[in-house]
Each structure stands twice: as C-alpha cells, then as structure tokens.
Amino acid sequence: MGVFLRGCALFASILAVPEQAIAHASDSGIKLLLPTGYYLVGGTLAVAVTVLIAAIMPASWATALFRPWAMWRGRVPRIEIITSLAGAAVLSVLLYAGFTGTHDPLENPLPLTVWTFWWVALPLLCAVFGNLWALINPWSGLLTLTGATGVVPLPRRIGYMPATVLFLCFAWFELVSLSPEDPERLAYAVSAYVILTFVAGALFGWEAWSERGECFSVFFRFIARLAPVQTEREDGSVSVRAGFPGFGVLHGKTIPVSGALFILLALATVSFDGLSKTFAWLGLIGVNPLQFPGRSGVVLPNTIGLVLAWAALAGAFFLCILTAQRIGRRENVPMAGRLALTILPISLAYHASHYLTVLLVNGQYLRGAVQEMAGLEKTEVTTSFLNTLHDVERIWQVQSGSIVLGHVLAVLLAHASVLAIISPNREAAIRGAPLALLMIAYTAFGLWLLAAPTGA
Amino acid sequence: MATDDTTRGTDRRTLLKGAAAIGAVAAGAQLLPGAARYAQAQSSAPIKIGFQVHRTGIGAAYGRWYDRTTKAAAKLINDGGGINGRPVEIIAEDDGTDPKRGAEVIEKFATKHECDVAFGTLFSHVVIGSAPRAGELKLPYFVVSEGHHVASGMLNRYTLQPGITDVKSQVQSMAPWVADNLGKKVTMIYPDFAFGHDHRDYFSEAIERQGGNVIAKIAIPPRETSFFKYLPKIPKDTEVLYHVMVGPGVLTFVKEMGEYFGDKRPEIFGFIDSLEAVDIASPGLEFLEGSHFWEGYPRYAGENQSAHDKFYREAVGVDENGASLSDPKDVSTFAHMFGCWETLHILKAGMEAADYKGPKDRQALIEAVENMDVFPESRAHPQGSKLFNGRTHQAFGHQHISRVEGGKLVPVHKTSIFDTVYEDETDYTKMSF
Numbered sequence: 001m002g003v004f005l006r007g008c009a010l011f012a013s014i015l016a017v018p019e020q021a022i023a024h025a026s027d028s029g030i031k032l033l034l035p036t037g038y039y040l041v042g043g044t045l046a047v048a049v050t051v052l053i054a055a056i057m058p059a060s061w062a063t064a065l066f067r068p069w070a071m072w073r074g075r076v077p078r079i080e081i082i083t084s085l086a087g088a089a090v091l092s093v094l095l096y097a098g099f100t101g102t103h104d105p106l107e108n109p110l111p112l113t114v115w116t117f118w119w120v121a122l123p124l125l126c127a128v129f130g131n132l133w134a135l136i137n138p139w140s141g142l143l144t145l146t147g148a149t150g151v152v153p154l155p156r157r158i159g160y161m162p163a164t165v166l167f168l169c170f171a172w173f174e175l176v177s178l179s180p181e182d183p184e185r186l187a188y189a190v191s192a193y194v195i196l197t198f199v200a201g202a203l204f205g206w207e208a209w210s211e212r213g214e215c216f217s218v219f220f221r222f223i224a225r226l227a228p229v230q231t232e233r234e235d236g237s238v239s240v241r242a243g244f245p246g247f248g249v250l251h252g253k254t255i256p257v258s259g260a261l262f263i264l265l266a267l268a269t270v271s272f273d274g275l276s277k278t279f280a281w282l283g284l285i286g287v288n289p290l291q292f293p294g295r296s297g298v299v300l301p302n303t304i305g306l307v308l309a310w311a312a313l314a315g316a317f318f319l320c321i322l323t324a325q326r327i328g329r330r331e332n333v334p335m336a337g338r339l340a341l342t343i344l345p346i347s348l349a350y351h352a353s354h355y356l357t358v359l360l361v362n363g364q365y366l367r368g369a370v371q372e373m374a375g376l377e378k379t380e381v382t383t384s385f386l387n388t389l390h391d392v393e394r395i396w397q398v399q400s401g402s403i404v405l406g407h408v409l410a411v412l413l414a415h416a417s418v419l420a421i422i423s424p425n426r427e428a429a430i431r432g433a434p435l436a437l438l439m440i441a442y443t444a445f446g447l448w449l450l451a452a453p454t455g456a
Numbered sequence: 457m458a459t460d461d462t463t464r465g466t467d468r469r470t471l472l473k474g475a476a477a478i479g480a481v482a483a484g485a486q487l488l489p490g491a492a493r494y495a496q497a498q499s500s501a502p503i504k505i506g507f508q509v510h511r512t513g514i515g516a517a518y519g520r521w522y523d524r525t526t527k528a529a530a531k532l533i534n535d536g537g538g539i540n541g542r543p544v545e546i547i548a549e550d551d552g553t554d555p556k557r558g559a560e561v562i563e564k565f566a567t568k569h570e571c572d573v574a575f576g577t578l579f580s581h582v583v584i585g586s587a588p589r590a591g592e593l594k595l596p597y598f599v600v601s602e603g604h605h606v607a608s609g610m611l612n613r614y615t616l617q618p619g620i621t622d623v624k625s626q627v628q629s630m631a632p633w634v635a636d637n638l639g640k641k642v643t644m645i646y647p648d649f650a651f652g653h654d655h656r657d658y659f660s661e662a663i664e665r666q667g668g669n670v671i672a673k674i675a676i677p678p679r680e681t682s683f684f685k686y687l688p689k690i691p692k693d694t695e696v697l698y699h700v701m702v703g704p705g706v707l708t709f710v711k712e713m714g715e716y717f718g719d720k721r722p723e724i725f726g727f728i729d730s731l732e733a734v735d736i737a738s739p740g741l742e743f744l745e746g747s748h749f750w751e752g753y754p755r756y757a758g759e760n761q762s763a764h765d766k767f768y769r770e771a772v773g774v775d776e777n778g779a780s781l782s783d784p785k786d787v788s789t790f791a792h793m794f795g796c797w798e799t800l801h802i803l804k805a806g807m808e809a810a811d812y813k814g815p816k817d818r819q820a821l822i823e824a825v826e827n828m829d830v831f832p833e834s835r836a837h838p839q840g841s842k843l844f845n846g847r848t849h850q851a852f853g854h855q856h857i858s859r860v861e862g863g864k865l866v867p868v869h870k871t872s873i874f875d876t877v878y879e880d881e882t883d884y885t886k887m888s889f
Binding site: 028029030031032033102103104105106107178179181182279282283288289290291292293294295296297379380381382383384385387388389453454455456 | 509511512513514517520523547548549550552553554555556557560564581582647649650651678679681702703704705706707708711733734735738739740773779780781782783785786787
C-alpha cells in the first residue's frame with residue numbers, strides 16, 4: 001500500500017507540475033496546413049464511385065479482372081529448410097545483440113530489425129513478392145530436420161483462435177506496453193515467443209501450428225495473398241500463377257469465422273495505433289494532448305481501447321454480413337470468411353500509410369546499424385522531410401493514396417467475391433452493399449486518422 | 457510573491473562577485489588544457505555516464521539532437537584525455553519520454569550498468585518521475601530540462617541542472633527589452649495548462665516591474681486547432697502580442713494570425729520552443745517576418761559569431777543556420793541541445809575538482825559542483841558565461857532575443873545574466889545526503 005500511495009503521490013505531482021512544453025510542430029502540424037479535407041472527400045468519393053461502377057458493370061468484368069494465368073509449373077529444390085535455418089541463425093545473432101549489445105534501441109540491431117524491417121517492411125515485401133516469412137521463419141527448418149511432426153492434433157474447432165490470442169498479445173506489447181523497443185526486454189519477449197512456438201510446433205506439428213497458431217505465419221500468409229504472383233506446391237512440384245493484385249484472395253482457401261476475427265484484429269490494431277495518438281482519443285481519455293504523460297499514463301485506457309477497437313470493427317463487419325444474408329432473394333450462404341479476406345487490402349494500406357514515416361526515419365537507423373556492422377562510416381540520420389511543407393505534402397499524398405487504393409481494391413475484391421457465390425450482378429451488388437458502405441466509411445475514417453492532429 | 461529585498465540583495469552581491477570573476481577565470485581556463493593535468497591517473501577504467509535519452513515517445517525529435525551533442529562532447533573530452541585521465545563512456549538508455557520508464561532507467565544505471573552519474577533528461581515529467589529514484593539510489597542526476605522544477609525545490613540533493621537555464625529565468629528576463637523596445641501594453645496568448653500558466657505568471661510579474669502591464673490574458677484550450685475565434689479578443693490598443701503556443705496547432709495559429717491581422721498588427725513576441733527544429737523560412741510562416749523570438753542559443757550564427765560557437769557547431773555537425781551539415785534542411789533543436797555539451801563539461805570539471813575515483817566519491821562530486829559559481833564562456837560553454845547557484849542547483853545565463861528577417865532569426869539582444877536571476881526558493885545544500 002505504501003508503494004502504491006507513493007506512486008499515486010508521484011503521479012499527482014507529475015500532473016500538477018509546471019512544465020516546459022517543447023512538443024514541437026512536426027509533420028502533424030504541417031499536415032494541418034494541407035487541404036486534407038478535400039483529400040478526405042475526394043478519396044471517399046473515389047471509393048463510393050468504385051462501388052457504383054462495380055454494381056453496374058457486367059459481372060464478367062470483375063471476374064476477368066481477378067482471373068490469374070498459369071505462368072510456370074515444375075520442380076524446384078526445397079530451399080525453405082535452408083532459408084529457415086539461415087533465419088534461425090540470423091535471429092540468434094540478433095538476440096545475442098539484444099541481450100548483450102548497446103541499450104540504445106536506435107542503434108541495437110535487434111529492435112531495428114524486429115520493428116523496422118520485420119514488422120514494418122516485411123509485410124509490404126510479402127504483399128509484392130509473396131510469403132517470404134514462410135521461407136525465413138526460424139522454426140520450420142529445425143522442426144522439419146528434427147522430424148517433429150506433432151504428437152497431438154490441433155483441435156479443428158478452435159480454428160484461428162490461438163493465432164488471434166497471440167496476435168492480440170503481440171499488439172498489446174507493441175502498442176501499449178512500456179518499452180517494446182528496449183533491446184533487452186525485446187530479446188526476452190522474442191525468446192519467449194520463439195520457445196513457445198517451437199514447443200507448440202513440436203506438439204501440434206508445424207503444418208497445423210503455422211496454419212492456425214503461429215500468428216505471424218498466419219498474418220504474413222494472409223498478406224501474401226495480395227501479391228500479384230502466387231505459388232503453390234503440390235506433389236513435389238511448384239505452380240506459379242500471376243494476375244491482378246489480390247487475385248489470390250479469390251482463388252484460394254476460404255477461412256472460418258475465427259479467421260475473419262484474426263483479419264479484423266490486424267486491421268483494428270493498426271487503426272487503433274493511429275487513433276490512440278489523436279487529440280480526439282486523448283481528449284476522450286482525459287489527457288492533455290500538449291502534455292502527453294508517456295505510455296505508463298495510458299496503459300489502462302489504451303488496453304481497453306485496443307480491445308474495443310477490435311470489438312467495434314468486428315461488430316460493424318458482422319452486422320454487414322448479417323444484413324447481407326437477410327436481404328435479397330437468395331437463401332443464406334456463408335459469407336463472413338470469404339468477405340473478411342477482401343479486407344486484407346485495407347489492412348495492408350493502413351499498414352503502409354501508418355508506418356511510412358517510421359520506415360523513413362528508423363530505416364535510416366537500420367542502415368546505420370548495418371553500416372556499423374560492415375565497418376563503414378554511419379550516414380547521419382535526417383528527419384527534415386517531416387518538417388518541410390513540400391516533403392510532408394508528398395508523404396501525405398502517398399499515405400492518402402495508399403488508403404484510397406487499398407479500399408478501391410477491397411471494394412472490387414468484395415464484389416468479385418460475392419459474385420463467386422451469388423448471381424446475377426444486381427443481386428451481388430445488393431448483398432455486398434452493407435460491406436461496401438462500411439468500406440466507404442472506413443476510407444473516410446482512415447483519411448481523417450492520417451490528417452488528425454496528434455499529441456502522443 | 458513578495459520580494460525580500462535583503463535576501464535578494466545578498467544573492468545579487470554574491471552573484472556579482474561571481475560575475476567579476478568571469479573574466480579572470482575565463483582567461484585562466486584558456487591556458488589549462490585538461491589532458492596534461494591528469495596524465496597520471498591511477499585507473500584507466502572508464503567513467504560511466506548514464507545517458508537518459510528520449511529515443512522514443514514524444515521527445516524523440518529532441519532526443520536525436522541531444523544524442524548527437526552528447527556524443528560530440530564525449531568525443532571532445534576523450535580526445536582531450538578524458539576525466540581524471542580516464543575515458544568517458546556514454547551508456548544510453550531510452551526512457552520512452554515516460555516518467556515510469558525514466559525511473560526504471562535510473563535504476564538500471566545505478567545497479568546494472570554501475571554508472572557513476574546519470575545525465576541528459578529533457579522533458580520535465582520524466583525528470584520529476586526519475587529524480588526521486590536517483591535520490592534513493594544516491595546517484596547524481598544531471599538534467600538538461602529547462603524546467604523550473606530543480607530550482608523550485610521540489611527535487612533533491614542529487615538532482616542538478618548546471619548546463620541549461622530554467623524557464624522562469626528565461627521568461628522574466630525578456631520583460632526589460634520587450635518593455636523598452638516593443639511596448640508596455642501586452643496581450644498574452646497561451647495554452648491553458650501549466651506551461652502556459654507559468655509564462656502568464658512569470659511574465660506578468662516581470663513586465664509590471666518594468667512599468668508595463670498585461671492588458672489581456674487569452675487562454676487557449678489545449679485541444680484547439682483553429683484560433684480565429686480567439687483573435688478578436690485581442691484588445692485594439694495592444695502594443696505587444698506575447699504568444700507561446702505549442703504543439704501541432706502552432707503553424708495554424710501563425711497562419712490564422714497573419715490572415716486576421718494582415719498588414720496592421722501589433723509587435724509580436726514568442727518563444728522559439730514553438731518552432732524548434734522548424735525552418736523559419738517555411739511556407740506559411742511569412743507572417744512572422746519582423747516578429748521577435750526568445751532563443752536560448754541563437755540558431756543562426758550571425759556576423760558576430762564567437763570562436764567557441766564556431767568550434768561547437770563544427771564538433772556537433774551543425775552549420776551556421778543551425779541545421780545538420782549532412783542535410784541543410786534538417787534543423788536542429790539548437791536552443792536546447794547545447795545544455796548536454798555544457799553539462800558534460802561541468803561534470804568533467806566537477807569530477808576533477810572532487811578528484812573523483814568512483815561511486816564512493818559521488819557526494820564529493822555533488823559538493824564540488826555546488827561550490828562552483830561561474831562557468832566562463834569557452835569551448836566548454838559556447839552558449840555564453842553562466843553563474844551557478846549551488847543552493848538551488850540551477851544555472852543562470854544570458855538569454856537572447858532574435859528578430860525574423862528574411863526567413864532567418866537575427867540576434868538583436870543579449871540579456872544580462874542578472875535579468876534572469878530570481879530569489880532562491882530552496883537550499884539543497886541544507887539537505888543531508
């Protein structure tokens with residue numbers, strides 16, 4: 001109790017203290033000078049018009065747009081064991097650096113690799129080149145070599161819940177916990193997850209655990225379905241197909257409701273990360289946006305907010321699905337899993353736009369760490385592009401463009417997805433209308449989020 | 457607060473004595489290169505300085521420049537033979553700009569890294585969250601925060617701020633020049649929370665001492681991002697508009713102020729904190745042309761650049777415009793970061809005066825710094841000479857006023873140190889260790 005009271009007294013003294021305010025203008029301030037309102041209206045209208053065009057264009061067009069063509073089929077050596085072993089070796093070195101290296105998170109290679117390369121850049125690379133995580137994850141090679149194929153089956157009825165729960169823990173660690181970038185703390189967290197995954201992989205078999213339990217295998221696999229080239233291994237040979245980005249969403253396995261919840265969580269997570277920094281959210285939780293108290297002051301409201309964001313998004317999504325199943329002339333068809341996959345482009349777009357500045361700044365620190373390891377002189381980091389109108393405008397255009405394009409692709413995919421189970425086109429448009437409306441609203445929300453003043 | 461003339465007079469006399477010593481000590485300091493004196497050190501183990509840095513969180517933009525300045529100062533000290541012949545090792549830990557994490561970092565410095573001292577914190581709430589732990593662990597904690605919390609007496613004997621002046625002294629020292637040159641009828645616009653209230657209170661008091669007065673106090677709610685509705689509240693007979701807006705809304709504030717006033721406007725005075733690290737020549741800031749700013753250390757070197765300033769900028773990698781040598785558009789947090797440089801040099805001087813050998817000499821180090829009274833302008837103190845008040849653990853120094861001309865800040869006035877001095881609010885030397 002004494003410690004608690006002392007903590008309360010300290011917190012009260014912090015809140016009451018006269019303080020210098022040195023939160024400077026930054027890109028958030030410059031964005032307030034940009035005509036972001038026009039972008040918001042224009043971007044939202046562009047998505048709305050896409051919905052209308054999809055509704056009136058011949059059904060064959062949507063189907064044709066996402067029809068892949070076979071590029072190549074043949075035998076390739078199984079390199080994924082070697083690449084995974086290499087991934088494990090690299091991770092071991094990074095963990096060693098995390099435990100024993102510099103404590104500066106912008107110089108230690110572990111946090112830079114984890115947060116900048118792996119979490120920010122790799123999803124973007126997977127959306128272009130396919131599922132690279134399947135190749136470089138540290139588990140599959142070792143588990144395959146040791147012949148650990150699992151001793152008990154992972155119950156089918158729990159679906160994607162293990163991955164969903166683990167992803168929620170990850171999101172909390174990233175967005176809410178006190179110091180996820182601290183090299184040593186991160187090294188412990190990564191080590192714990194690596195061990196947990198080895199144990200679960202040995203217990204349930206890597207195939208089952210990576211399918212529904214290892215949350216990053218699930219995440220990267222989903223994101224990779226947006227890539228314009230998809231590969232499939234069957235009976236020792238690999239077939240390669242190419243097509244319009246996102247065709248893999250339509251021409252692949254559908255997912256259960258728990259898989260839909262996973263995808264919604266991934267989108268809610270990055271959305272909440274943006275929201276939690278806005279004046280609007282800080283005002284809601286009673287924090288002065290010009291005097292942000294630090295993460296420790298918002299652990300509880302942000303924990304609740306993270307879960308609520310997921311619940312709100314999932315609630316809105318399933319309301320759309322229920323409405324879709326109750327309107328129109330046809331009997332009910334399962335739509336949740338199929339349509340949740342069409343949200344993936346939105347998830348990717350939020351990821352790209354939200355993390356763009358992190359990539360631009362921390363990417364330079366990562367380059368510095370690589371230069372240092374190579375014995376080269378480090379290039380000075382600059383953030384001038386966050387403080388000049390011209391550059392901030394370019395960044396804003398890339399961010400808002402990503403949001404709009406992501407939603408346009410999602411709308412087209414959703415329409416084509418409904419068409420795959422419901423015809424004619426008019427009926428599909430009616431059934432898809434609730435989700436299309438949600439996507440239009442989410443475009444406006446995403447653009448507002450990017451433009452909103454931030455204080456955290 | 458009533459002024460106690462006796463106490464005030466005593467303080468002034470003491471400090472005046474210190475000021476008289478500036479010239480003599482400055483001359484002496486130039487003749488004594490530190491390396492030669494400490495060549496016979498007994499131990500070559502590094503002096504470990506725990507650098508509590510805002511690497512992440514809202515202070516990260518400042519942390520980046522605090523880091524660059526600290527590394528440059530440490531390199532200079534090491535190139536000159538280190539401290540007492542021992543090399544300096546900077547051990548950086550990210551505090552996330554968070555008070556709880558800050559306290560954790562202090563604990564790591566003391567127990568895990570076995571640092572000799574902790575140093576470098578900027579944001580007030582982190583200082584206030586960390587200082588009690590530093591006191592409990594008896595770890596000297598040298599902050600570079602600018603906050604008044606050190607001199608106000610709310611911290612402890614182990615926490616000192618010798619390398620940067622505090623906001624109270626900065627604000628009050630502006631009043632004489634503002635009253636004499638811009639006008640005596642002042643309207644203040646400030647964010648409606650502690651930071652803005654401090655400016656309101658310190659400046660109101662100071663301008664009244666100059667025969668002026670604040671004719672309107674316009675408090676803006678912190679969540680406001682448009683300011684048009686507040687501008688008509690500025691009285692027509694306002695001679696000086698004193699603004700201290702901060703946060704993302706500040707650029708909008710300047711733009712709307714320009715649209716509201718057009719060509720007819722009062723004199724405008726602000727604090728560079730609003731536009732730290734922002735290029736003054738940025739589109740949208742044209743309205744600031746001809747207005748004045750407080751600067752802790754002039755961002756633009758100007759025509760009267762001192763040799764010390766030139767040396768400091770080269771060592772940190774900053775050009776004559778206060779921007780990075782590697783990217784002229786990357787404007788530094790120039791008005792604040794010199795505090796890291798100067799604090800490290802004070803640590804060196806303190807450790808040498810105390811013949812510091814290890815953690816058992818921490819009290820001697822604090823007493824040695826408390827006994828300091830003058831930091832003469834030099835390579836170690838490029839911002840200018842300072843007086844140090846050992847009782848309040850706070851430095852006092854010249855402040856600068858610059859005018860925006862052609863998108864640059866041109867220094868027009870350097871205050872006397874005595875314009876910055878106020879009566880003691882505490883005496884840490886009476887606290888036991």
